[in-house]
Amino acid sequence: MKILIPLLTVLSLVACLGTGIAHFQGRVTFNAYTTAFILFSVVYFVSATVWSEMRKKKERTGR
Amino acid sequence: MEHGSLLAILLTYFGYCFPAVSLYFIGPMPSSTLSQIVSKMDQLYEFDREAVKPASLHSGSKFAGVFAGEHVAATEFVIGAFFVLHGVGVVDLLVGLAVGNLLAVLSWAFLCAPIAVRTRLTLYWYLRRIAGPGLTLIYNIANAVMYCILAGAMISVSSTAIGLGFGIPVPPLDSVFPTSVGWVILTFLIGAGFTTLAILGFERLSRFASVCSPWIFAVFVTGAIAVLPGLGVEQDLSNLWEIAKTRIWNGIPNPGQEKFGMWHILFFAWFANLAMHVGLSDLALFRYAKKWTYGFYSAFGMYPGHMLAWICSGVMVAAADRVMDPGLMAYRAAGLVGVTAVLLAGWTTANPTLYRAGLALQIATPNWPRWKVTLIAGATTTVLACFPVFFLKLLDYVAIYGLVLMPIGAVVFAEHWILPWLGITQYQAEKKRWFLNWNAAIVWVGTLVVCYFMPFHLYFRWLPGYFIALISYVVLQRVADSKRG
Numbered sequence: 246m247k248i249l250i251p252l253l254t255v256l257s258l259v260a261c262l263g264t265g266i267a268h269f270q271g272r273v274t275f276n277a278y279t280t281a282f283i284l285f286s287v288v289y290f291v292s293a294t295v296w297s298e299m300r301k302k303k304e305r306t307g308r
Numbered sequence: 309m310e311h312g313s314l315l316a317i318l319l320t321y322f323g324y325c326f327p328a329v330s331l332y333f334i335g336p337m338p339s340s341t342l343s344q345i346v347s348k349m350d351q352l353y354e355f356d357r358e359a360v361k362p363a364s365l366h367s368g369s370k371f372a373g374v375f376a377g378e379h380v381a382a383t384e385f386v387i388g389a390f391f392v393l394h395g396v397g398v399v400d401l402l403v404g405l406a407v408g409n410l411l412a413v414l415s416w417a418f419l420c421a422p423i424a425v426r427t428r429l430t431l432y433w434y435l436r437r438i439a440g441p442g443l444t445l446i447y448n449i450a451n452a453v454m455y456c457i458l459a460g461a462m463i464s465v466s467s468t469a470i471g472l473g474f475g476i477p478v479p480p481l482d483s484v485f486p487t488s489v490g491w492v493i494l495t496f497l498i499g500a501g502f503t504t505l506a507i508l509g510f511e512r513l514s515r516f517a518s519v520c521s522p523w524i525f526a527v528f529v530t531g532a533i534a535v536l537p538g539l540g541v542e543q544d545l546s547n548l549w550e551i552a553k554t555r556i557w558n559g560i561p562n563p564g565q566e567k568f569g570m571w572h573i574l575f576f577a578w579f580a581n582l583a584m585h586v587g588l589s590d591l592a593l594f595r596y597a598k599k600w601t602y603g604f605y606s607a608f609g610m611y612p613g614h615m616l617a618w619i620c621s622g623v624m625v626a627a628a629d630r631v632m633d634p635g636l637m638a639y640r641a642a643g644l645v646g647v648t649a650v651l652l653a654g655w656t657t658a659n660p661t662l663y664r665a666g667l668a669l670q671i672a673t674p675n676w677p678r679w680k681v682t683l684i685a686g687a688t689t690t691v692l693a694c695f696p697v698f699f700l701k702l703l704d705y706v707a708i709y710g711l712v713l714m715p716i717g718a719v720v721f722a723e724h725w726i727l728p729w730l731g732i733t734q735y736q737a738e739k740k741r742w743f744l745n746w747n748a749a750i751v752w753v754g755t756l757v758v759c760y761f762m763p764f765h766l767y768f769r770w771l772p773g774y775f776i777a778l779i780s781y782v783v784l785q786r787v788a789d790s791k792r793g
Contacts, residue, residue: 297515
């Protein structure tokens, strides 16, 4: 979990960027791009919030 | 008189004369009341009264993170777009942003950070030693009013996002007053929502803001990339420069907008955070720095933050038919995600601004609980947000904000470096227990009066004003020192 959550956070953010690039390259339509952007954003917010809580817990307990 | 100048006068006097107006209407306060207020003010800032201990110092990466997170705000959607509407050319934009942001970084590194690591104090406590508690009080109130207007602009920006869903039109560029009942109701509701959330919990929201900021940055970049095909950019980017020159930053201002050149952009990028670097508000941040060179970490906020975000919002507004409607331009660039980003950027940046405004206002309301002060700050901010002038004239407001607080930065800089170098006694206000250092007050007011009458653009006035403040304070202190023998 210590590695998975930060990795998921970073990857989802990169995927958000990737959707825009894919649309620019004409690989996906605007609707597909915005839908994928929403999905990756949800993944980002969930994982980033969990990561933030993990860091806060680590700061509190020192572990 | 140009519109921007008129706004400049109104805002300057609104922010600056507030204490004077209250004195006029309420009458001179008894000295016991003033002492109570000063004592209350000291209690509020008690937690940072002591200089920072070596064990509490932070690493450089923390500063990089703070700067990267703080400088992608709702206002970035408006600023970059306004550069396009003001008809700046692409070369002027890039050179102006690169040099202006560099000057901002150097201001943090050479003006703010060295004083911070030598004193390890916030501006509040350091100014108190230099200018006395009276002037610190006035500075705080001026700052609170400025914060309320800034938070109001952020609420207005968020309103454009929600208004899109309800078909509420964004007021036209020359609007001062609200143009529809729908806009007032919407802004009022959003302001009330932001205020309620700020009252419920500042810290939890701050954590949420730190989660949001990388994502908001991603929305800027992704949105700008996604609208490039609509502007006619080829997939191999072969005509990117041509499109940038002819369809985005084409050098033609929108009707009614002033033409901007390289110097406007350069100065804007430099003074966008003037109160923080030259004005020395960021002493509060850099007092935790191990070395003064940590000031260079501000580049993480200026380049990936300001520079890139302003470029991206410029691209987005060009794709949205050059209409100043942050909600619409984000929607066209990134759909619902874009709209959410505008709303969240407004919320997460209005929240700490409301908090700071509340903290600054708390000095004038002894014994009031925190929630009540935040409520007053929030209500004031919400009313201001209903007036579209504050977000539609955001560039001018940012200039005024920095200009009003800049002379205090010059006074502190002179007191810290120049007075000991010239053998003039430092910290007279503290040593003699003055309530107000009149020399500092005269320099503050005098510099603003001189700046007001300067015969050039508002954006360029702060720089000569800074040197006027610096020199006049040194001269006044020298005269006072020789009179004292």
